[in-house]
Amino acid sequence: MAIFNIKKREIxxxxxxxxxxxxxxTTNLEYIFKSYKKQVEGExxxxxxxxxxxxxxxxxxxxxxxxxxxxxxxxxFTVPGQVQYSSTRKLVLKGVDGIIFVADSMDVRREKNMxxxxxxxxxxKEYGLNIFKIPLVLQYNKRDLAEQGIPIMSVEQxxxxxxxxxxxxxxxxxxxxxxxxxxTLQECLKLTLKSLHKQFNWAE
Amino acid sequence: xxxxxxxxxxxxxLGELVQIFGSNGSTxxxxxxxxxxxxxxxxxxxxxxxxxxxxxKKQGKDALYMLFGWTEGEFEFNLTNVNEKDYIKKSRMExxxxxxxxxxxxxxxxxxxxxxxxxxxxxxxxxxxISGPLVDYMYVVDEEDYKDGQExxxxxxxxxxxxxxxxxxxxxxxxTPKGPIPILRVGNGSFVGSIAGLxxxxxxxxxxxxxxxxxxxxxxxxxxxxxEYARLSREFKNIILSLDKRVKQITxxxxxxxxxxxxDDSNITKGKEIIIKQGSNKKDAFIVTDGRAFVIRKTDSGxxxxxxxxxxxxxxxxxxxxxxQEPDSAHVIAPKGQLVxxxxxxxxxxxxxxxxxxTFKNMIENTAIFLSATTTLSCxxxxxxxxxxx
Ligand SMILES: Nc1nc2c(ncn2[C@@H]2O[C@H](COP(=O)(O)OP(=O)(O)O)[C@@H](O)[C@H]2O)c(=O)[nH]1
Ligand SMILES: [Mg+2]
Numbered sequence: 240m241a242i243f244n245i246k247k248r249e250i251x252x253x254x255x256x257x258x259x260x261x262x263x264x265t266t267n268l269e270y271i272f273k274s275y276k277k278q279v280e281g282e283x284x285x286x287x288x289x290x291x292x293x294x295x296x297x298x299x300x301x302x303x304x305x306x307x308x309x310x311x312x313x314x315x316f317t318v319p320g321q322v323q324y325s326s327t328r329k330l331v332l333k334g335v336d337g338i339i340f341v342a343d344s345m346d347v348r349r350e351k352n353m354x355x356x357x358x359x360x361x362x363x364k365e366y367g368l369n370i371f372k373i374p375l376v377l378q379y380n381k382r383d384l385a386e387q388g389i390p391i392m393s394v395e396q397x398x399x400x401x402x403x404x405x406x407x408x409x410x411x412x413x414x415x416x417x418x419x420x421x422x423t424l425q426e427c428l429k430l431t432l433k434s435l436h437k438q439f440n441w442a443e
Numbered sequence: 444x445x446x447x448x449x450x451x452x453x454x455x456x457l458g459e460l461v462q463i464f465g466s467n468g469s470t471x472x473x474x475x476x477x478x479x480x481x482x483x484x485x486x487x488x489x490x491x492x493x494x495x496x497x498x499x500k501k502q503g504k505d506a507l508y509m510l511f512g513w514t515e516g517e518f519e520f521n522l523t524n525v526n527e528k529d530y531i532k533k534s535r536m537e538x539x540x541x542x543x544x545x546x547x548x549x550x551x552x553x554x555x556x557x558x559x560x561x562x563x564x565x566x567x568x569x570x571x572x573i574s575g576p577l578v579d580y581m582y583v584v585d586e587e588d589y590k591d592g593q594e595x596x597x598x599x600x601x602x603x604x605x606x607x608x609x610x611x612x613x614x615x616x617x618x619t620p621k622g623p624i625p626i627l628r629v630g631n632g633s634f635v636g637s638i639a640g641l642x643x644x645x646x647x648x649x650x651x652x653x654x655x656x657x658x659x660x661x662x663x664x665x666x667x668x669x670x671e672y673a674r675l676s677r678e679f680k681n682i683i684l685s686l687d688k689r690v691k692q693i694t695x696x697x698x699x700x701x702x703x704x705x706x707d708d709s710n711i712t713k714g715k716e717i718i719i720k721q722g723s724n725k726k727d728a729f730i731v732t733d734g735r736a737f738v739i740r741k742t743d744s745g746x747x748x749x750x751x752x753x754x755x756x757x758x759x760x761x762x763x764x765x766x767x768q769e770p771d772s773a774h775v776i777a778p779k780g781q782l783v784x785x786x787x788x789x790x791x792x793x794x795x796x797x798x799x800x801x802t803f804k805n806m807i808e809n810t811a812i813f814l815s816a817t818t819t820l821s822c823x824x825x826x827x828x829x830x831x832x833x
Contacts, residue, residue: 242466251466284537286544293544295536314536319544326514327543330458 241336241435243309250306252431253314253334254298254424257359258341259351260291260320263380266414267341268294268317271424274417280312288319293327300428306435313428320355332362337374337431339423341414342401344381344391349400356401370405374430377402377409378423383416447471448520457486457511458539460518465491465535471523477516478576479554479632484510487525493538495530503530504538511542512551556812570614570625571816575632575809578607582668582802583661589613589654595635596652603646605636605665605806611658616651617698624701626694627816628655634663634809639687641665641672642680649691663802671803678787679795681730685756686764686810689738692750693817700821708748711739712776718784719759719775726789728759733783740773740822747822749773762789763796763807767815 241252256264272283275298284295298313305311318328340359342352360370379397392400394411402409408426412419452475460473468491475484485497486507496507531538545551556574586609589595596602598618612630616623629635640646672680719725721741731752738750738758749768752758758775769775796804 242463244466244468246468282534284534284540286537286540288544289548293540295540319547324544324547326456327540327547330456330539330543333459334462 241438243439248309249312250309250435251312251314252336252435253316254337254339254427254431255331255335256315256317256339256341257332257355258320258380259343259348259355262320262341262343262348262352262355263414264317264320264341265292265294267339267378267380267420267423268296268315270414270417270420271298271315272296274421286319288324288327289321291320293317293319293324293331302425306432306439311432313431329362329365333366335363335368335373336435337376337427339376339378339427340401341378341380342397344379344397344411345384346390346392349392352397353400374427374434375405375407376423376427376430377405377407378414378419379409379411380414382411382418383413446519447522448518450518452477452513452516452518455518456514457518458543460520461486461493461535461539461542464488464520467491469520469522470525471521472525474519474521475510475513475516476518477513477554479515479556479574480513481577484513486510487527489525489529492535493531494525495527504533507531507538508542508545508551511546512553514546514553515555570628571820572612572628572630573633573809573812573816574630575607575634575812576805578609578632578661579800579802579805580661582664582800583607583609584664585662587660587662589658589660591654591656593654594651595654595660596648596650598648598651600648601645602636602648603640603644603665605634605638605640605663605668606660607663608633608635609659609661612655613658613660614653614655616653617694618651619698619702621702623651624698626650626697627813627820629813632805632809634806635660636663637687637690638806638810639684641669642684650694668800668803668806671800676791676795678730679792681755682757682761682764682787682792683807685752686766686807686814688756689750689766689768690810690814690817693814693821696747696749696821697817708739708746711737711746711748714778715776716779717774717776718782719770721769721772721774723770725770726760728757728761728787728789728792729784730787731756731758731782731784734777734781736775736777736782736784738768738773738775740768740818742822749818749821757787758784759787761787762793763804764811765815766811767818772818 241250243250256267258264272279278299280297280299286293294317296315298315316331318331363370379394385391410419410423412423414420470489473486482499486493487495493507498506498509608629608631612628613635614628615626617626635652731754736752739746739748760770
């Protein structure tokens with residue numbers, strides 16, 4: 240649920256990077272923070288959660304333009320992956336406008352990806368949100384590992400595992416090298432904006 | 444200026460409020476109320492940023508983080524001028540994430556009915572402690588002090604007195620042939636004794652109670668409560684008696700588990716039908732008029748029998764009773780085609796409940812919390828030793 244701030248002439252929305260632990264959420268966000276520095280406002284907040292860091296920063300994507308003369312501000316979050324952080328995860332997900340689900344391409348993480356996607360669906364449901372309706376983009380991360388001879392799943396298999404029913408845009412990528420990171424975010428922003436237009440009942 | 448936003452913290456948490464006031468750039472004072480805490484909590488916002496907070500004797504950032512532990516209670520936000528120094532310099536998003544993380548990590552304690560604090564001289568006991576809301580002194584006729592280790596109630600003796608813990612912690616134990624077994628610990632605001640003891644003349648104590656550290660207890664005005672009890676409808680009394688029965692059953696279950704008496708609950712579902720399914724959000728309640736029913740919880744390691752219900756016992760969801768059993772956390776099953784039950788008029792019970800004194804209500808709530816906590820304990824596989832962080 241985006242917040243429309245008349246005083247600041249701003250629409251504030253929330254994009255969350257979701258996915259199993261160690262799939263590359265933090266790496267994605269760090270890459271964006273570095274390479275889109277000019278569009279970032281303020282500092283990156285980094286909280287130490289066990290085995291992981293939970294990140295936040297404000298992002299002002301110029302290319303999205305304005306809606307009715309209002310600037311768009313995107314709050315970018317990662318969720319903490321470990322089980323014990325359930326209330327923090329819920330807090331971050333509350334009022335989410337768009338989600339990037341980062342899946343790990345490594346063979347051994349196949350189950351974890353599917354579990355995490357189910358978990359996402361459950362959490363969204365608790366907020367009365369539907370995974371089939373919310374702006375959602377998948378990223379098949381760590382494609383670069385193939386070059387090192389580490390077994391990874393084919394894109395086709397990941398599509399079957401994760402995207403057979405959802406049928407949302409999905410991109411292979413490598414958060415480490417930055418490949419596909421921008422593209423994934425762009426697509427999510429695009430979908431989110433479309434949905435905001437609908438929510439506020441504004442024709443484009 | 445008046446109140447511009449108010450509500451329930453379990454519905455909208457402090458973390459969410461920080462986000463909302465942040466997005467709106469609000470200036471004003473947020474007041475938090477929690478019945479397990481004597482004082483109000485306050486957070487002062489200036490242009491959407493928290494600039495100061497007050498929680499008991501603490502101020503600033505530390506106070507604000509403590510308030511994240513208030514996951515229950517009410518809040519009220521007043522738009523008003525706030526012109527104090529910026530005591531809190533961190534960004535609001537950092538505060539929100541850090542506060543929530545600290546609660547998840549257990550660094551900040553949740554202020555609610557169950558906690559894990561220790562008694563003054565506790566022997567490293569890690570049983571949970573049940574606390575109750577603030578005590579209404581109108582119902583306290585006398586105060587008594589007990590020294591660490593002193594026995595307050597002896598199992599098997601007759602007695603009808605009830606106490607409320609004013610300060611300190613007491614341990615509830617079951618005496619067994621193999622020595623006493625600790626069941627739970629209760630702290631400030633919690634009742635000691637049994638609600639059913641208000642009714643029966645020759646109440647036999649079903650457990651012992653011992654001071655864990657020095658404690659001060661208040662003797663509850665049993666006469667007044669008994670009179671209140673006497674005025675209740677038969678249905679309401681039944682609910683209370685049946686609740687008390689469940690507490691006794693689950694306490695015995697805990698003893699069996701503790702003594703490693705093998706009770707095989709795995710075949711319990713054989714030849715039975717499900718009357719209420721675990722996890723359903725059925726809002727009705729029933730009373731057994733013939734036959735028997737069983738309350739069982741499905742856990743990762745199989746079924747655990749929580750209660751056996753007979754004629755006169757209730758099951759289902761009573762609006763003011765959160766048992767931690769059915770419908771959300773247990774099945775109710777019965778031998779196929781044999782259970783006869785009536786629907787309970789919950790509206791009637793609720794209106795009767797509304798008219799009870801705060802102390803009586805607290806006693807009922809306290810019994811339900813006790814039941815819910817012991818149920819959780821009896822369904823949690825015993826840990827050999829607390830493992831270190833990975
Ligand atoms: N080879 C490779 N490693 C990655 C990639 N993305 C993340 N990693 C590594 O995976 C580990 C976990 O990443 P992190 O971003 O912390 O995962 P998070 O738990 O989802 O936040 C780190 O060691 C990263 O360096 C990638 O695209 N390729
Ligand atoms: Mg991370």
